[in-house]
Amino acid sequence: MSGRRVGFCLSEKKRRRMNLDAFAEFCAGHGVEVVKIDLTQPLVPQGPFDVIIHKLSDVIVEAEHDSQSQQLLANFQNYVSAHPSTALLDPLPAMTQLLDRFASYRIMSKLHNSLRDWRICSPPYLEIYSATDLSSIHQAVMSQGLSFPLICKTRVAHGSLSHEMSLIFSVGSLADVHPPCVLQSFVNHGAILHKVFVVGDRHFCVERPSLKNFPSGPCDRKTIFFNSHQVSKPESSSDLTSLDEQMPRLPLPSSEAVAALARELRAQLGMALFGVDVIINIHTHTLSVIDINIFPGYEGVPQFFSSLLSHIESVLDKQTSAGPQATGSLESTHTTGGPSAV
Ligand SMILES: Nc1ncnc2c1ncn2[C@@H]1O[C@H](COP(=O)(O)OP(=O)(O)OP(=O)(O)O)[C@@H](O)[C@H]1O
Ligand SMILES: O=P(O)(O)O[C@H]1[C@H](O)[C@H](O)[C@H](OP(=O)(O)O)[C@@H](OP(=O)(O)O)[C@@H]1O
Ligand SMILES: [Mg+2]
Numbered sequence: 001m002s003g004r005r006v007g008f009c010l011s012e013k014k015r016r017r018m019n020l021d022a023f024a025e026f027c028a029g030h031g032v033e034v035v036k037i038d039l040t041q042p043l044v045p046q047g048p049f050d051v052i053i054h055k056l057s058d059v060i061v062e063a064e065h066d067s068q069s070q071q072l073l074a075n076f077q078n079y080v081s082a083h084p085s086t087a088l089l090d091p092l093p094a095m096t097q098l099l100d101r102f103a104s105y106r107i108m109s110k111l112h113n114s115l116r117d118w119r120i121c122s123p124p125y126l127e128i129y130s131a132t133d134l135s136s137i138h139q140a141v142m143s144q145g146l147s148f149p150l151i152c153k154t155r156v157a158h159g160s161l162s163h164e165m166s167l168i169f170s171v172g173s174l175a176d177v178h179p180p181c182v183l184q185s186f187v188n189h190g191a192i193l194h195k196v197f198v199v200g201d202r203h204f205c206v207e208r209p210s211l212k213n214f215p216s217g218p219c220d221r222k223t224i225f226f227n228s229h230q231v232s233k234p235e236s237s238s239d240l241t242s243l244d245e246q247m248p249r250l251p252l253p254s255s256e257a258v259a260a261l262a263r264e265l266r267a268q269l270g271m272a273l274f275g276v277d278v279i280i281n282i283h284t285h286t287l288s289v290i291d292i293n294i295f296p297g298y299e300g301v302p303q304f305f306s307s308l309l310s311h312i313e314s315v316l317d318k319q320t321s322a323g324p325q326a327t328g329s330l331e332s333t334h335t336t337g338g339p340s341a342v
Contacts, residue, residue: 006312007047009037009054009076017297018304026305032312039072043079050319051087051312052080053273055295057158060096087315090271095294098274101157101182102127104292107268111289114264118257119286125184127155128177137174137183146185148218155180158294163228167214169221176223187288188213189279190250191243193232196258196276197298200311203262205253206300209236210279212243232277234299250280253287265292272311 006027008020015021015036024034037046039059056076062069080088097103108122115121124145128137141150150168154161166176167186177183193210196203210232224240231241258278265276275296279288298304 004032004050004312004316005035005048006032007035007037007049007052009039009052009056011055011058014055014295023305023308027309027312030309030313032309039076043075047079047086048083049086050316051089053089053308053312055095056092057095057099057294060092060099061156061158085319087319089311089315090269090273090295094269094271098269098271098292098294099156099158101153101155102180104157105182105184107265108289108292110268111261111264114268115257115260118254118260119284120257120261120289121286122289123185123187125182128179128181128183130179132179134171134174137177138171141174141183146183147216149186149214149216150183151186152177153182153184155182165226165228167211167224167226169214169223170218173223184290186211186214187279187290188216188282189288190247190282191241192250192280194253194258194278194280195232195296195300196262196278197296197301197304198262198266198272198274198276199298199301199304199307200272200314201266202303202307202310203258204298204301204303204307205255205258208232208234208300209241211240213245213247213282247282250282251285253278253280257287261287261289272315273308 008015010018010020020034020036027034035046035049037043037049037052054076056073059069059073059076063073077092080086080092097107105122105125105127109125112121124147126140126144126146148169152166152168154164156162168174168176168183189210191210191212193208195206195208197206226240230236230238261276261278265274266272269292273295275293276289277291277293279290280286281288301307
């Protein structure tokens with residue numbers, strides 16, 4: 001495939017994290033030119049692009065309150081709208097919904113219906129919009145079927161603050177909740193996390209450290225505050241990830257169930273580059289989906305470069321066969337409803 005230009009719109013940190021320079025070299029060997037897009041400069045002179053791959057989560061989140069980020073985002077959106085033949089990975093509305101745990105958890109909560117045959121579910125959760133009295137939160141925890149311990153996560157699902165979390169063990173400790181946030185039932189899973197990395201129609205499962213088991217039900221224990229990046233990176237190791245008791249090794253997630261999950265979320269999200277965090281309940285052995293990530297790090301996936309290039313080529317092939325008026329994003333997106341909130 002010759003003369004194809006793929007623009008990357010990533011933060012400097014993300015370019016380093018994915019080793020964009022090495023990917024550019026890899027693509028050059030396959031006749032695909034990788035271009036680093038500078039969002040602060042006019043986009044037209046930097047183009048044209050057959051495909052744009054981006055992770056604008058920083059800009060989208062900051063555009064909520066920062067006029068310069070709003071301008072950068074508007075420039076990008078104007079360029080994409082004016083160039084419908086440029087394929088966008090991934091569509092902005094799809095990415096935006098995953099920046100909000102209220103939206104992504106609504107999608108996760110529907111998986112138990114669409115993937116019932118695979119015994120895939122997502123833990124009960126509760127959306128807390130604003131400061132609410134303790135008894136109302138406790139009432140909602142009970143009525144929504146949540147069970148202690150609870151894990152509390154910020155509503156915003158991206159960026160450094162989004163990884164600050166807490167484990168809450170009693171009704172009294174609900175005072176440690178800082179809305180807007182979600183409360184989710186903690187599922188004992190033997191301190192093993194399964195990261196499912198999706199690249200187009202391919203997906204890869206990588207095992208990671210995870211939070212250890214805790215006694216079920218409320219107990220008189222202080223809230224534990226932690227950063228998720230201390231818990232589930234390949235090198236994570238602390239008393240939070242070390243089991244207090246020996247337990248039989250859990251089965252691996254069935255490859256068919258994981259494939260069904262990847263397929264379902266590809267269709268639901270209309271995205272090609274995302275990660276899904278899955279844990280196995282030590283009592284029921286059901287798969288619990290606890291998180292969906294935009295354009296993750298794909299650490300532990302040696303096939304990432306070849307899979308990404310293969311997906312780019314499949315998108316371009318579709319563009320070619322669909323003709324010059326093909327739309328910018330080849331995959332549709334839609335949002336879903338959700339449970340009551342506090
Ligand atoms: N409901 C849950 N039950 C048990 N453990 C959980 C649950 N939710 C999260 N965890 C643990 O906390 C870790 C971080 O949770 P989560 O993935 O939601 O945070 P995150 O900041 O979005 O992480 P990342 O962006 O690195 O994927 C998980 O890897 C897992 O170890
Ligand atoms: O271990 P993974 O690849 O899941 O780590 C991801 C993490 O899940 C989040 O997707 C991070 O993105 P933010 O939520 O935007 O911080 C990724 O950071 P990034 O700098 O690679 O985008 C982690 O790689
Ligand atoms: Mg996660």
